[in-house]
Amino acid sequence: MGRTLLDLLRFNRQFASGAALLLIVAAYACLSFFSPYAPNDTYVAPPDVPPDWTYLMGTTSRGQDLFWLLSFAIRNTLAFGLAVAVLSRLLALAIGLVAGYSGGLLDRALMSLNDTFIVIPLFPILVLFYFVMRDRMSWGLLALMMACLGWAYDARLIRSVAMSLRHREFTETGIFSGMSMRQILVEEHLPYVLPIVFSTTMNNINWSIGLEVTLSVLGFTDINTPTIGVLLYWANQHTALVSGIWWWIFFPVLLVVMTFIGLFLLAVSMNEYIDPRSRLGRRAP
Amino acid sequence: MKTYPTYILTRLGQFVLVVFIGINIAFIVTHSTPIDPVEQSIAAATQYGSTSPEAIALMRQSLKELYGLQGGLADQYFAFWRRILLGDFGPSLSAFPTPVSVLVGRALPWTAGLLLSSTLLTWVLGNLLGGLAGYYRQSRALRFAGILAMAFHPIPYYVVAFVLLIVFGYLWPILPLSGGYGMNMTRALSWGFIGSVALHSILPVLSLALVGLGGWFMGMRSLVSNIVTEDYVAYAELGGVKRSRILASYVMRNALVPQVTGLAMSLGAIFNGAIITEQVFGYPGVGTLLVSAVYAGDYSLVLGITTVSIVAVSLAVLLIDLCYPLIDPRVRAR
Amino acid sequence: MTSPVLAVSDLRAYYRTSAFGVQREVRAVDDVSLAIQPGEIYGLAGESSSGKTTLIKTIANAIQPPLQVLAGSVLFDFAGQRFDIHALRPRELAAIRWKHLSYIMQGSMNVLNPVRRVRQTFVDFAFRHIGRPLPEFLDVVRQHLQRLHLEPQVLEAYPHQLSGGMRQRVTIALATVCRPQFIIADEPTTALDVVVQKGVLGMIHEVQRALGSSILFVTHDMAVHANLSDRLGIMYAGRIVEEGRTADVFRAPRHPYTTHLIGSLPHLGDAAPKQGLPGAPPNLADPPPGCRFHPRCPRASDLCRRDVPALETDASGHRVACFHPATESVAESIS
Ligand SMILES: Nc1ncnc2c1ncn2[C@@H]1O[C@H](COP(=O)(O)OP(=O)(O)OP(=O)(O)O)[C@@H](O)[C@H]1O
Ligand SMILES: [Mg+2]
Numbered sequence: 001m002g003r004t005l006l007d008l009l010r011f012n013r014q015f016a017s018g019a020a021l022l023l024i025v026a027a028y029a030c031l032s033f034f035s036p037y038a039p040n041d042t043y044v045a046p047p048d049v050p051p052d053w054t055y056l057m058g059t060t061s062r063g064q065d066l067f068w069l070l071s072f073a074i075r076n077t078l079a080f081g082l083a084v085a086v087l088s089r090l091l092a093l094a095i096g097l098v099a100g101y102s103g104g105l106l107d108r109a110l111m112s113l114n115d116t117f118i119v120i121p122l123f124p125i126l127v128l129f130y131f132v133m134r135d136r137m138s139w140g141l142l143a144l145m146m147a148c149l150g151w152a153y154d155a156r157l158i159r160s161v162a163m164s165l166r167h168r169e170f171t172e173t174g175i176f177s178g179m180s181m182r183q184i185l186v187e188e189h190l191p192y193v194l195p196i197v198f199s200t201t202m203n204n205i206n207w208s209i210g211l212e213v214t215l216s217v218l219g220f221t222d223i224n225t226p227t228i229g230v231l232l233y234w235a236n237q238h239t240a241l242v243s244g245i246w247w248w249i250f251f252p253v254l255l256v257v258m259t260f261i262g263l264f265l266l267a268v269s270m271n272e273y274i275d276p277r278s279r280l281g282r283r284a285p
Numbered sequence: 286m287k288t289y290p291t292y293i294l295t296r297l298g299q300f301v302l303v304v305f306i307g308i309n310i311a312f313i314v315t316h317s318t319p320i321d322p323v324e325q326s327i328a329a330a331t332q333y334g335s336t337s338p339e340a341i342a343l344m345r346q347s348l349k350e351l352y353g354l355q356g357g358l359a360d361q362y363f364a365f366w367r368r369i370l371l372g373d374f375g376p377s378l379s380a381f382p383t384p385v386s387v388l389v390g391r392a393l394p395w396t397a398g399l400l401l402s403s404t405l406l407t408w409v410l411g412n413l414l415g416g417l418a419g420y421y422r423q424s425r426a427l428r429f430a431g432i433l434a435m436a437f438h439p440i441p442y443y444v445v446a447f448v449l450l451i452v453f454g455y456l457w458p459i460l461p462l463s464g465g466y467g468m469n470m471t472r473a474l475s476w477g478f479i480g481s482v483a484l485h486s487i488l489p490v491l492s493l494a495l496v497g498l499g500g501w502f503m504g505m506r507s508l509v510s511n512i513v514t515e516d517y518v519a520y521a522e523l524g525g526v527k528r529s530r531i532l533a534s535y536v537m538r539n540a541l542v543p544q545v546t547g548l549a550m551s552l553g554a555i556f557n558g559a560i561i562t563e564q565v566f567g568y569p570g571v572g573t574l575l576v577s578a579v580y581a582g583d584y585s586l587v588l589g590i591t592t593v594s595i596v597a598v599s600l601a602v603l604l605i606d607l608c609y610p611l612i613d614p615r616v617r618a619r
Numbered sequence: 620m621t622s623p624v625l626a627v628s629d630l631r632a633y634y635r636t637s638a639f640g641v642q643r644e645v646r647a648v649d650d651v652s653l654a655i656q657p658g659e660i661y662g663l664a665g666e667s668s669s670g671k672t673t674l675i676k677t678i679a680n681a682i683q684p685p686l687q688v689l690a691g692s693v694l695f696d697f698a699g700q701r702f703d704i705h706a707l708r709p710r711e712l713a714a715i716r717w718k719h720l721s722y723i724m725q726g727s728m729n730v731l732n733p734v735r736r737v738r739q740t741f742v743d744f745a746f747r748h749i750g751r752p753l754p755e756f757l758d759v760v761r762q763h764l765q766r767l768h769l770e771p772q773v774l775e776a777y778p779h780q781l782s783g784g785m786r787q788r789v790t791i792a793l794a795t796v797c798r799p800q801f802i803i804a805d806e807p808t809t810a811l812d813v814v815v816q817k818g819v820l821g822m823i824h825e826v827q828r829a830l831g832s833s834i835l836f837v838t839h840d841m842a843v844h845a846n847l848s849d850r851l852g853i854m855y856a857g858r859i860v861e862e863g864r865t866a867d868v869f870r871a872p873r874h875p876y877t878t879h880l881i882g883s884l885p886h887l888g889d890a891a892p893k894q895g896l897p898g899a900p901p902n903l904a905d906p907p908p909g910c911r912f913h914p915r916c917p918r919a920s921d922l923c924r925r926d927v928p929a930l931e932t933d934a935s936g937h938r939v940a941c942f943h944p945a946t947e948s949v950a951e952s953i954s
Pocket of ligand 2: 671672673725805
């Protein structure tokens with residue numbers, strides 16, 4: 001796995017540019033630890049100052065220095081994406097590996113469940129969730145909820161890999177040498193599914209950040225924890241666009257788009273790597 | 286391999302399962318709140334205007350049933366289901382006394398139209414371009430189209446819609462930004478009205494299409510670049526079968542099979558996108574209705590929209606599933 | 620001697636791949652020459668990965684990257700007209716395909732488009748060559764199917780509705796319906812059980828006699844060659860090492876590898892199981908110098924390790940590439 005990533009970094013332009021984009025975003029997020037302000041400080045700077053040398057990204061109508069505020073926001077957004085991805089990975093891996101390994105009725109039942117979660121439109125459910133939680137809605141709760149709803153697509157992929165592993169020799173050897181199912185799955189199969197887990201993780205982070213932004217922009221989350229979506233929510237509340245405070249919208253959107261494209265490039269190049277047939281480029285000159 | 290009737294039965298079973306689990310999730314979610322939702326809703330709904338006491342009593346009654354707060358948990362559960370099966374979500378709180386079903390019924394055609402046109406456009410165009418790009422790998426124009434389609438793909442619907450709104454609202458105001466048809470129009474089956482509806486749908490459809498295109502494009506391209514290595518394609522080339530025929534009936538036709546399944550599987554996500562796009566452009570569909578229902582604290586409407594969405598999306602998926610055998614003569618087990 | 624339908628000379632085709640900066644060259648076909656006469660069944664034998672499929676793909680100009688033709692020529696002679704198959708333009712090539720030259724692919728199980736009815740496939744491949752209105756064309760196809768003992772109803776079936784043997788016969792029908800002068804068949808019967816295989820082979824032979832076509836028939840199964848081929852070429856590691864009339868090759872093999880191949884056929888009443896050849900076939904990305912067979916050859920000398928033996932023709936037209944070919948008596952004693 002490590003070698004693979006290194007190879008990709010050296011030989012795959014897509015992968016390298018994706019990694020570079022994410023590195024920039026991550027480095028910026030780390031700046032938040034050196035911020036002179038607390039994330040929820042307001043009216044610490046003159047409001048509505050356009051970008052200049054004192055305020056690199058300008059200030060908001062609430063008197064926040066956007067440069068530092070945005071570093072908090074992107075950090076929280078990334079952390080949110082990661083949290084959802086890690087949690088849903090656990091679910092997807094467990095369900096995908098077990099279904100692929102055991103086959104038969106259990107597999108059918110799990111995949112039925114899986115297809116159900118793929119089909120159900122999550123957005124209205126998340127809105128409903130916010131509706132009943134209201135002020136108790138928090139960043140962590142939303143992440144938990146989204147992880148519980150967002151594992152299905154990837155579980156299906158993992159299962160298909162696990163199914164192909166099931167009849168390999170080492171699986172049978174493992175069974176004969178008395179390994180338990182858990183041991184076989186964790187020690188023998190996990191390494192094979194890791195590349196696909198990697199690419200689905202990128203996609204999953206993208207998906208969860210996208211939903212988070214969408215929900216927060218509408219104000220359907222905890223609007224006191226700065227995330228990219230919450231930033232945009234406040235910008236809309238202050239009709240930033242109409243009053244010409246474009247930077248309040250421009251920089252968050254720019255940053256989050258960089259994140260999306262970065263993650264996406266990693267996922268796509270990894271996918272191509274996994275599927276050797278599409279690499280052949282049969283008709284290439 | 287399955288026979289057609291067993292296939293239909295499994296798909297029907299899956300449909301029932303989706304609806305069942307979806308509604309159960311909705312039930313669990315509504316019961317996960319520690320707040321007294323009924324009083325809160327009533328407070329939220331009545332804070333804007335004076336409502337008569339009888340109306341409040343009626344609301345309280347239907348809310349309690351809807352939230353399923355009467356009787357033991359089992360009673361609550363069955364009352365919840367009964368309401369849903371009857372499609373009776375009581376009166377809307379924010380548009381009292383219009384029933385929720387009427388409001389949703391009014392909004393649903395707009396969303397359906399928006400979804401249908403944008404999905405059809407996106408799916409057809411994405412598959413066509415992606416298929417060509419997979420077959421003619423060296424074409425520069427197609428490669429460029431691919432990069433363009435893929436650049437939009439990872440960006441969430443909201444951001445794309447929002448950027449379009451900025452571009453066409455402030456920088457280059459040529460298209461109507463908001464609503465489903467012109468303000469001064471009467472709803473009639475006239476060319477003027479239809480034209481206005483079409484004009485108003487351009488931006489929402491465009492933002493849905495921009496995001497969706499890349500997915501189909503990439504999926505089709507990688508499917509096609511796999512299928513061109515299949516024996517039957519190589520063999521048709523060896524047989525001197527016409528290029529156009531190979532591309533259409535051998536390569537694309539086979540790649541379409543998984544893409545139809547893909548369409549069924551991504552309908553939920555597309556629906557999410559439609560909701561948020563509608564909200565951005567003030568389109569009179571269920572998305573806008575849902576968001577305004579939340580702002581108005583209209584619980585029955587939120588719950589009604591959620592359940593109708595679940596049922597509608599799974600119905601659409603069922604429809605695609607039922608059409609699937611038309612495109613795949615093998616009717617394979619999935 | 621009439622002029623051959625197919626003349627291959629000094630053909631060389633390599634797979635050239637580069638992955639992650641590493642270049643690889645698999646020398647799957649190296650300096651192959653052969654000629655096939657009208658009406659002849661030419662058998663090509665050799666163990667797995669000796670380059671049989673690559674050779675005939677090159678002959679049929681079914682070349683896809685990473686395969687590259689580096690040298691040599693493939694000339695066909697159809698109705699007095701000469702075609703250099705690698706020099707033809709795509710349209711000229713499409714005009715020859717199926718009308719004069721058809722191909723039965725290895726692993727024929729997947730050569731039929733799974734979402735197209737057999738009838739449509741026949742139309743795609745053959746309609747333009749037969750030059751008759753559609754109903755008449757379909758009549759021709761139905762009659763032809765009968766020759767291969769297939770019901771006319773197969774035309775309406777999808778490939779997945781046919782059994783393996785039926786699919787195989789459908790592909791053979793597809794490859795022969797235009798009465799081509801030259802048919803290339805790559806292991807057309809390998810996936811079938813023995814009974815079906817026997818039937819299919821019989822049908823191929825029948826059709827070939829009825830049409831007067833030539834067949835280049837590839838299989839690693841020597842027993843099939845013994846029954847079917849008129850002449851036999853033996854391939855080892857990308858080269859033809861021996862070629863002659865099938866009867867001659869079986870009676871008096873001259874190359875030690877041929878001797879081994881024939882010796883490995885089971886005979887009734889054999890006491891002990893046959894001995895395998897020691898060692899493994901060479902890695903074609905890095906073949907041994909000199910004769911490629913020398914690491915496994917009981918008769919290898921220093922000469923074999925250094926020089927590549929040429930394919931010499933003797934008076935009877937038998938060709939062998941070996942510095943120490945067996946005389947008939949030696950061959951007897953080894954086998
Ligand atoms: N697409 C490819 N890329 C790289 N090497 C290849 C490719 N196809 C075949 N080869 C190599 O070329 C050599 C010859 O393969 P070929 O398919 O011609 O063998 P064959 O004699 O037909 O074997 P079999 O009896 O198993 O069909 C093998 O070493 C194989 O690994
Ligand atoms: Mg072969």
